[in-house]
Amino acid sequence: MSLKNEYLSSLMQRVIERNQGEKEFHQAVREVLESLEPVVEKHPEYIRRGVLECIIEPERIIKFRVPWVDDNGYIRVNRGFRVQFSSSIGPYKGGLRFHPSVYEGIIKFLGFEQIFKNSLTGLPIGGGKGGSDFDPKGKSDMEVMRFCQSFMSELAKHIGSYTDIPAGDIGVGSREIGYLFGQYKRVTNTFTGVLTGKSIEYGGSLARKEATGYGLCYFTEAMLRDNGNTFSDKTVVISGSGNVAIYAAEKATQLGGKVVALSDSEGYIYHKNGIDLRTVKIIKEINRQRLIEYIKVHPDAEYHDNCKDIWSIKCDIALPCATENELDENDAKMLIKNGCIAVAEGANMPSTPEAIQLFLDNNILFGPAKAANAGGVATSALEMSQNAIRHTWGFATVDARLKEIMESIYRKSSAAAEKYGMKGNLVAGANIAGFLKVANAMMEQGVV
Numbered sequence: 001m002s003l004k005n006e007y008l009s010s011l012m013q014r015v016i017e018r019n020q021g022e023k024e025f026h027q028a029v030r031e032v033l034e035s036l037e038p039v040v041e042k043h044p045e046y047i048r049r050g051v052l053e054c055i056i057e058p059e060r061i062i063k064f065r066v067p068w069v070d071d072n073g074y075i076r077v078n079r080g081f082r083v084q085f086s087s088s089i090g091p092y093k094g095g096l097r098f099h100p101s102v103y104e105g106i107i108k109f110l111g112f113e114q115i116f117k118n119s120l121t122g123l124p125i126g127g128g129k130g131g132s133d134f135d136p137k138g139k140s141d142m143e144v145m146r147f148c149q150s151f152m153s154e155l156a157k158h159i160g161s162y163t164d165i166p167a168g169d170i171g172v173g174s175r176e177i178g179y180l181f182g183q184y185k186r187v188t189n190t191f192t193g194v195l196t197g198k199s200i201e202y203g204g205s206l207a208r209k210e211a212t213g214y215g216l217c218y219f220t221e222a223m224l225r226d227n228g229n230t231f232s233d234k235t236v237v238i239s240g241s242g243n244v245a246i247y248a249a250e251k252a253t254q255l256g257g258k259v260v261a262l263s264d265s266e267g268y269i270y271h272k273n274g275i276d277l278r279t280v281k282i283i284k285e286i287n288r289q290r291l292i293e294y295i296k297v298h299p300d301a302e303y304h305d306n307c308k309d310i311w312s313i314k315c316d317i318a319l320p321c322a323t324e325n326e327l328d329e330n331d332a333k334m335l336i337k338n339g340c341i342a343v344a345e346g347a348n349m350p351s352t353p354e355a356i357q358l359f360l361d362n363n364i365l366f367g368p369a370k371a372a373n374a375g376g377v378a379t380s381a382l383e384m385s386q387n388a389i390r391h392t393w394g395f396a397t398v399d400a401r402l403k404e405i406m407e408s409i410y411r412k413s414s415a416a417a418e419k420y421g422m423k424g425n426l427v428a429g430a431n432i433a434g435f436l437k438v439a440n441a442m443m444e445q446g447v448v
């Protein structure tokens with residue numbers, strides 16, 4: 001789809017020229033600008049007041065060297081990033097990703113998406129994201145610790161519980177958060193809620209670990225119910241086998257669905273009778289092994305080498321929970337042909353624009369990442385609240401709040417889509433609802 005509005009089209013051109021080679025960032029901005037066409041036509045003040053020009057430019061980008069010593073005594077050097085994109089409605093908030101594919105464009109795309117996602121939660125959090133091209137895979141615990149300490153020695157200068165509160169993302173789980181928190185405490189001599197996703201022992205929130213996956217299913221259930229359906233008795237395929245995928249599988253099962261497949265970056269498992277999550281948790285969360293180990297425990301399951309082929313499995317509901325652009329046009333065609341009725345994104349931007357268009361054209365219920373995976377950051381904000389009042393809430397309290405937030409995100413996105421003449425298009429609805437709150441806050445705060 002091309003941008004019809006002349007102003008938005010020239011803005012997109014400018015984004016491409018000024019952020020050369022950052023294709024994931026271009027893709028994320030284009031999708032938002034496309035959704036905003038009817039909004040700027042109705043409200044030209046957003047153009048007059050330069051809101052869009054400001055929102056596509058990060059408030060600050062921090063880029064730094066991360067030297068660390070490996071187990072053989074060699075010095076290794078990685079790159080660290082933190083993009084502080086928007087603080088219009090609250091302090092910067094967004095995860096840290098440690099993966100070899102990380103470069104500035106990936107962090108900018110994730111930070112940009114985060115602005116709208118955080119706004120949709122209804123909680124006072126701005127947008128940010130960070131990370132490094134460091135790969136924790138194959139590193140010893142001590143190497144990961146030394147890397148995290150070096151990374152935080154620099155990052156600590158730029159974050160704070162009222163400034164910028166990072167969390168986890170791909171490659172950053174509770175082990176990494178622990179090392180990062182320890183170093184922050186050491187260099188600043190403060191014990192504050194500066195990171196979320198912490199362990200319960202030192203200020204974490206119950207239900208944070210489960211939140212993105214559970215939230216994804218709460219959102220999906222709300223979307224299904226609004227269209228006369230539920231998870232009950234549905235066959236579910238989920239890509240990935242990390243934090244988001246595991247807890248999406250857990251909640252989908254609790255809601256009556258049967259999860260038959262999961263993947264990692266090397267392959268996928270198909271278990272016709274339903275995946276045994278206890279085995280997956282032992283393999284991935286405790287032993288940090290590859291998913292292929294699953295068939296040693298369950299010889300009646302199948303393992304296939306190409307992770308992308310997971311979308312060829314017949315299912316009613318597909319939940320992409322691995323990484324960006326993992327589900328393309330051909331995968332979408334296969335899902336549609338096999339009778340899939342709903343797709344909801346646990347990962348950030350997992351579907352290509354062509355795949356999304358196919359879902360929309362074929363009336364497949366489609367929950368975009370910004371809305372569907374906002375449960376993680378929403379619960380992180382609840383962790384911040386608990387830290388600020390020096391108190392902890394029970395699992396049921398946090399989980400109930402998460403469910404309420406996800407259902408409200410569904411309603412907001414659905415209502416915005418309808419109001420701007422795109423009923424049922426939650427991509428547009430989520431972008432519009434997320435944008436309006438931030439845009440209005442920006443206008444009220446003046447040119448800053």
Ligand code: NDP
Pocket residue numbers: 168169170171172212239240241242243244245263264265266307308321322323324326346347348373374376377
């Ligand atoms: P994890 O690091 O816990 O897990 C990522 C999983 O995806 C791993 O199983 C990994 O396999 C797999 N994977 C990576 N690349 C591919 C690929 N090309 N094909 C198939 N599988 C792949 O990360 P999370 O679960 O935390 O994050 C997953 C996604 O969810 C990301 O897009 C993240 O930005 C998003 N997200 C995460 C949130 C959170 O709270 N954690 C919140 C909101 C969004 P392998 O082990 O082989 O690398």
